[in-house]
Amino acid sequence: MTAQSGIDVLQPTSPARTGLSLRLPPAGLMLAWLAIAVAVLWATVPGLFTGHDPINGVPAEKLQAPSAAHLFGTDALGRDLLARVVHGSARSLSGGFVAVAVGLVVGTLLGLLAGSVGGLLDELVMRVVDVLLAVPGLLLALTAIILLGAGTTNVAIAVGIGSVAAFARLTRSEVVRVRRTDYVEAAFGSGGRFFTVLRRHVLPNSLGPVVALAAVQFGSAILAISTFSFLGYGAKPPDPEWGLLIAEGRNYLATSWWLTTLPGLVVVLVVVAAGRISRSISREDR
Template sequence: MRRPKARGGPASRGRGVRRPKARGGPVLAWAVIAVTLLWALVPGLFTGHDPLAGVPAEKLQPPDWHHPFGTDAVGRDLFARVVHGSVHSLSGALVAVAVGLLAGTLLGLLAGSAGGVLDEAVMRVVDVLLSVPGLLLALTVIVLLGPGTVNAAVAVGVGSVAAFARLSRAEVVRVRRTEYVEAAFGSGGGFAAVLWRHVLPNSLGPVIALAALQFGVAILALSTLSFLGYGAEPPTPEWGLLISEGRNYLATSWWLTTLPGAVVVAVVLAAGRISRSVGRENGREGA
């Protein structure tokens, strides 16, 4: 008697088995953000060099034990400038995210809860803002406000309002149609009270994940604006400005642009990884 052949190979037999997910990615991302925050809060723990004063005799030295990131054209320690510059980049990114989060969430909450003409009007404005490239919109705002670190942060935040408004409006519409919200209205709850107690808290999960992503995007946008000359002014040790100052020596002193650029890339990727992790956790809670 012939034995029946087993159906499916190893791939089909292991199809229903859940494999443990690697946790190294989020841990490494949080470690990068934690180190960067410590740079901003207590830079003296990481470097003893002055970020503004240089030694002309030590200019354009490559990385070594004494200067881990090398020195710039006037003999300033590049690692010290990167560490002390983190406070400018991170604070600017926080201001940008706060502007976009507060303004966008408020617009999305009003549009999604009110509906009708107000919803149509707000979303048409959002569509117009989304059709404009973020960098162009930020440059337009800077032209109106003038250059500077704070103005650049506000400009980047204005550019992210549309993304926050669109996402928060979609979440508010979803939560607004749930049974417990209808029950809250049916039991005599006021419109503002129901929005504050039920709709807003249950629609903030994806918005917070977007805020983590926008934090990295804001750092990249602020660095771009500083590179173009619309952000921090010399000799401020801001990350984008450091890259801009080192581009004239790219052929002979690669570390002046490569190492600050690597720091920016690492922070942006870490923020994006944290955003995906937060979004995945919110998705599990909503399931």
């Protein structure tokens, strides 16, 4: 063996030859997760990001433009806008989680029962779902708010009720698809009980698209909750909440653009990030 051949033997094999090349997530997906992580940290540990009081302001510092002292500027009462956005994230995000939980749990249960039992129950549930889907989600949520009353929690529950039909239809279609597979038929043929097979085989293999829908609905829920807060159905002043902050700044659009623009950008970024994560989950599920 020549020296050159010995060198060739000792050379490390490239990742492309072994098929073990590492793939990093796309930059857009990483930024989306980063945006969601920052929003969650705002909600859980707001003191790490701001030391200003979100409720009490300094009147002498009212309507100051964004600066080093106040990164998002101040509002008409001299309150630091960044502090109000950071502290308001707890209400907005928790409302989004409540809305998604209501739609996910109720809709998944209805879709699971309809797709697995079939027959008259399937027809009944799907006709109710069709009626709910025919009504615009915001109008359905507004009807629920009128019945439940105002407040962030009630608004979140109302938004969740508006998303039940979408979860139920998607879950039902996935359950019907999985229910017809060979391994599910084999589980029933080997003596598996109905609810045991549903829990072990049907439900876990039907949740991929449902989880992707939940990610989309999380962003949509935050947007809807902010919309209702903007209309006055959510949090009440002086408590900070993203939609309420935008509503409070609309009277100063001509002179203090940051009061509506910056909280609005935060809402847009979180909603877009949730949508990007949802698309990633959908592709992985395929």
